Structure formats: C-alpha cells, structure tokens
Amino acid sequence: NMSHLIQSGLGYSEYKTQAKNGRSQIHGSCRQDIDAIFMLAYPSVARQIMPLLKYYYAGDIPVYSTSASYDAFYNPSQNKDLDGLHFVDIPWVFNHQLGHRPWPEAWNTYSRLYALGYDSFILTQQWSILQSMPQSGLSKKTGVMYVMPNGHIRRELILGQIHHGVAREEEGMLSHLTH
16 A cells, blocks of 8 residues: 555654634644655656655655656646656756657657667767767767766766656756766
C-alpha cells in the first residue's frame, strides 16, 4: 500500500481539534527533519507518489529524481501530478517539445536514444579536436560533452522541473550537472 509506505516514511500523524462551533477538525503533520526527497520511480508510480506527498503535508519538501520519473512526452494533463518534481535530463527534452510536432509514437518512446545516436555520430566527427582541446566541450542533444584524458566522455546534464505538466529547464547555479 503506497499510501501507508509514504505515511510511515514521513512520520505522518493526525490529531483532532474542537472548533468553536463544536465540530471536530482533523489536522495532520509530518516529520520536520526532511530537507529533500530523492524518488526512484517510473512515471506511472511517480504520478501517484507526488500527490500523496502533498496530501500528507510534505508538498513543500523538494523532490528530486532521475529522468526515469518523467517520460518526456508533451502531455501536460497527464503529467500535472508531477508538478514540482526536479530531475536531470538531456537538453533534447527541454529544447525539443515532442508534443508540438506530429512525431510517430516510436519517436517519442526512443527520443533519448535517438539523441544519443545523433551525438555519437557527431563525436566520431569531432573526436580528434575534442581530444586536443579537452577544456572545450561540444554542446549537442545529450548535453555538453568533454573528452577526458583517459578517453572517457564527461557529459553535463540539465536540471529541470515540471511546471503545469511540462518539463522546464531550471535556472540557477545547479542548472548543469555532470554525468
């Protein structure tokens, strides 16, 4: 029972008070020592967890996740329950509003994979330049990529947040995260 698990994790408790008119009112509270929540969930489960956090008085606690909690489809009505969720993802998700173009369903499902394929091809073309100048990154579909001295690729992702069911790039000092 997801509701019970969230109640337990938040230390949620209810109490009754008597109003002046004689009616009893139920109030709730949760632990005050939680600074942030890191959620590992697929979109269907994340859409259940976020409203439960708000219901159990934890709606003001920042919730962070991986890109797996957001499916990157442009569907504000379906994703409105994810409002407030912070997550990292590739620039493609923020710069390429998938729902505004008539992409086939397979494109939406594998869009991150297509972006990776695109960048892989570009890397093969720019490899020697990036190796000779490791401090200069290549900004493409999956982030800013750098070739490290050991030959590994370092990539900077973007921190985003869901607003009104739509992924938006978050402004600020932590807007780019290294992967």
